[in-house]
Amino acid sequence: MEINIIFKIAAVGIVISILNQVLKHSGREEQAFLTTLAGLVIVLYWIVPYIVDLFDSIKKLLQI
Numbered sequence: 001m002e003i004n005i006i007f008k009i010a011a012v013g014i015v016i017s018i019l020n021q022v023l024k025h026s027g028r029e030e031q032a033f034l035t036t037l038a039g040l041v042i043v044l045y046w047i048v049p050y051i052v053d054l055f056d057s058i059k060k061l062l063q064i
Contacts, residue, residue: 009046012039012042012043019032019035
């Protein structure tokens with residue numbers, strides 16, 4: 001697993017939390033929710049290949 005993915009996830013989390021707070025304080029609750037949801041989708045898009053590799057490794061390990 002690359003270390004860059006951890007830094008990317010942390011950066012997205014920081015940016016999304018700042019945007020979420022700014023939007024909530026300005027009274028735009030719906031946009032804050034959509035921003036959080038978009039951040040979650042982006043992170044899941046990055047992580048899904050690693051999860052697939054994990055399940056493939058487990059499957060190969062159990063077939064021995």
